Amino acid sequence: MLAYFFISDSPTMDVVRTRSLRFVSSLPTRLYRALPAVILGFLFNILDAVSTGILLFPNDDRAFRSLQLQGLSMYIMSTLTSQLVMTLGGSRFPGAMGTTLIEIFPFLRGIAIDIRGALGDNHPGLIPTVMAAYALTSILTGAAFVILGILKLGNLVTYFPQTVLTGAIGAIGVSLFILGLELPFPSSSSPLSLSNAASTLFAKQHLGLLAATFFPALFLSVSLRSHYIELWTRGLVRSAFYIPIYLLIIPTIFWIAVPALGVSKQSLVATGWLFSVDSEIITSSSSGFVASWNYWTLFDFRLVQWWSLKSAIQNLVLLVVIGVLNLPIYVPTLAFTLDVSYDMNYELFGQGVANILAGLVGTVPNLIQYSYSVYFTRAKGGRFELAIVSALTAVLIICSGLLLPYVPTILASALVLFLGIELFLEAIWEASKTLSWMEYAIVLATLTACTFLGFAEGFGVGIGAAAAVYLMYGVIDSPARVTRWNEWNELQQLNARVLILSGYIFFASVPSLEKAVLAPPAPATFFILDYSRAHRIETAAARVLLRLMRELRLKDSMVVACGVRPNSGLHADFIRAEVPLVFDPAVRPLLAGIATFETRAACLAWCQREHARRLLNANKPEELDQQTQEQAFMGFCRLFDFQLTTVLADLSSEDSPLAPVPRFIEAGGRIVVYLPGQVIPHKAESLRYGWELGRTRAIQG
Structure with a gap:
């Protein structure tokens, strides 16, 4: 019995050993090929976290003033849970990158402000209640996704007009562009709005920040689209290394220039060139690492005032609705951009699992990221590369507190501006090349309404405009x-x-x-x-x-x-x-x-x-068996009264052991089966062969 098990397990062990050796031997090559996508994906996570993670809580000098680092680590943790689920099969897109949903930030901050209005700044249960509310939004959003996926309601998104989705993506680009413009401004500056945009952007103290962020982002976008720059750089702009290297040049130049100019770090923080991090939250341990994961210590369910969530119910419901509405925008548009098929029910279930997991670890909702996924996939990124990015993102949580004070704001702002420009051009410029003027009008209406009225309202305006246009062409007779x-x-x-x-x-x-x-x-x-x-x-x-x-x-x-x-x-x-x-x-x-x-x-x-x-x-002629050839030959003889002996009489005798078909083939004949509808070719070679055969017989006679 022992010998039996040893023999039966040996082939399995050989297969495992062979595959392991093959994996180890190919690992250096795979890591080298994965380098562009890994650098790009990890850079997206770093810059996204430091640029928007500190905005998770209201930015003021009151109860939430010391929660910058906690918000940063919560943002990274939400991104990590999303990417882990995507990597392990939560999405059918191999290069799907998930991150915290930026569109819900106004509602998250609104929930915190509503709870603070109900409890007051000095209530001991304020922070625990806000943390519980944030985690609750993730669980509710995830539950909504899972229910929609289980009920197979994802097929309904097929009826969403592509033009409306394109317009909504363009509106997201506008919002990211505005966020990128005001991101480097110090907290003492006024919030950016239409009324003060000119005075704020072109203020003397802001001109340097504006130039250092807008022009690099604009040049990056133009260089990716310009045919002349592609020729001048001999295709360098098409390399997967181009975007990460270009973005890394910005902080390199910054930290070379700062010592040369002799500017102090405090001055850079005050003028908006570096992020402002409260010194009270940077608590280093004896090993030198910062306790970036300490947001879990903010949870104390004994102090949670559940009744105060009534004041935030409107923002909470809107957050879940907006989160659910974003997925039908990102997934079909991502599939359309990458030219791949998708299963919306599968994506709904995967996103639901990711958000429920985020709620269980006490962080905010997340979603598949359209722009990051597109660029990561184009950089040849897949699940193997995403696994490496997830591992690096986990390390980022540990050292994020050390990293944040050294990341220049212009780097984060340039990245956000670049993404905003790209999404806007995708909706405005690229769509104009392929859409009719009626379809393009729907894109513009959706983009404008989402920008000035809000995302939910704008999406409704786009649906109404699309319904009006398509009703003109006739809805009744459209299905196949x-x-x-x-x-x-x-x-x-x-x-x-x-x-x-x-x-x-x-x-x-x-x-x-x-x-x-x-x-x-x-x-x-x-x-x-x-x-x-x-x-x-x-x-x-x-x-x-x-x-x-x-x-x-x-x-x-x-x-x-x-x-x-x-x-x-x-x-x-x-x-x-x-x-x-x-x-x-x-x-x-x-x-x-x-x-x-x-x-x-x-x-x-x-x-x-x-x-x-x-x-x-x-069924090629040379592959036909003898029986098929005989059937075809005899049928031909019956139809055309063809006598083989009249042709082959002088080449064979009556006592020949060969059957008619082999005799015909031995004499140089060929049997070809033409099916009904097929054209029979008349080749010159066939005519010459017939003429030569007749000439030979005449000589022999």
């Missing part, structure tokens, strides 16, 4: 209608599925189209989209064909379109959406395009030929 093949053409027997679309095709057509194509009751070789009754198509709905084409290719199926006239308005919509339509696939190479035809008859004929070609490739 699946028809039987014999209803479309009764004479053919192809494995095809026909979907007829009509009217103005927009986002409401996408769910029915995806369901009919990606989850049909039976697999089909051809999915024919009939646009003969359609007159226009929305950009987002047109781009769905790219994903359908990519996923059907894995199933050995293909998308075919008909009813589209060249140079028509419908054709222009596909061109604007960058969907490659090939109108003459019989002449032009199809490659990664979609075979497109003006009429149903032309589409039918091409599908018939393509079906025959596939069958022929699957």
Whole structure:
């Protein structure tokens, strides 16, 4: 028995040992390739934390004045819990980066102010109650996500217009840009608003900060988009190392210039070049590390005044609603930007787990971060790289108190400004290249309303504008209608599925189209989209064909379109959406395009030929067995009254042991099976062979 277990375990141990050695040997290469994404992801976490983490509590000289470092460590802990869940499979996006949800900061601060108004500044239960309320927001937000995911309500977000999502993302870019502008200003400065924007930004004491933050962020954004700079740098701006190296140059120059100019640290803090950290919260231990995780000591449930949460109920509910509404914005837009598929129900459940975990460790809500995830993924970041970033983020909690006093405000401000500019340009500039003027008007309306009215109100304005526009084009006839093949053409027997679309095709057509194509009751070789009754198509709905084409290719199926006239308005919509339509696939190479035809008859004929070609490739003549060749040969002889002996009489005798088919092949014949609908080629070589054979027989005769 012992010998049996030793023998049965040996192959398993060999496999484990082999894989372990392979992992260890490839680890240096993987670490080198992961370096750009790890640097970028960790830099995002550091700068995001030091730029916004200290804003978690109200910034005043009253009860919350000594909670800067606690807010910073809470921010990092929320980011860490989110990234751990994302790394361990909480998201289908391999490069998904999660962080504290910045959009809820006004509501968090509002909750703290409401509780302080109910209890007073000197109440011993004020801080414990605020901490309990913050943790409660995470648990409620997570519970809402989990419930939506379990009930499979994530599919409802498919009906959200892409134009509204684009406008909301642009509004987030505006808010980040404003936050980046006022971030380096000292606490003595007035809050930035429309009324005092000019006087505050261009004040004499602020000009240096403005120049040191705005111009580096602007140049970084321009350099990533400029073709001339790309040529001048020989493609350096496309490197994954470019953004982290560029951002690290800012603090390097800063700390080289400060000693050279002889400016004191106190003066830099007073003028806004360094963050102001209360000395009372920097408590070093004997080992030199700062107790950055001490926010847990603020929890004392014996002192929590639960009744005071009634005064903050409005901000608490709005926080949960805003947090839930953000996910339908980030996930579809992230999938659209990265050109990947997604499962909203899965993402809802993963985000719910991350937020419940954040509440259990006593920190604030978090969410997948759109901009960070895009840049991290483009830097070749995945789960392996995220695991390293998570480990470094855990170390950051321990030493964040030592790090914060040495991070220049201009570095954090430049990063926030850069992200704001990029999101704004993504909504305004890039969208203008692909959207029609009606679609673009929805983007502008959503962006403007979210900026000036608030996020929830602006999102409602965008939905209303989109509904008004799409109602004009016709909502009733927009879903794809699946028809039987014999209803479309009764004479053919192809494995095809026909979907007829009509009217103005927009986002409401996408769910029915995806369901009919990606989850049909039976697999089909051809999915024919009939646009003969359609007159226009929305950009987002047109781009769905790219994903359908990519996923059907894995199933050995293909998308075919008909009813589209060249140079028509419908054709222009596909061109604007960058969907490659090939109108003459019989002449032009199809490659990664979609075979497109003006009429149903032309589409039918091409599908018939393509079906025959596939069958022929699957059953090549040289691979046909002898029985199949004999059946084809005898059938040919019966149809055309072909006598083999009249051709091969002088090459074989009656007592030849060979059967007719082998005799025919031995004499130089060839059996080729052509399927119905396939064109029989007339090659010059075949004619010459026949002429030479006839000439030889004449000489022999």
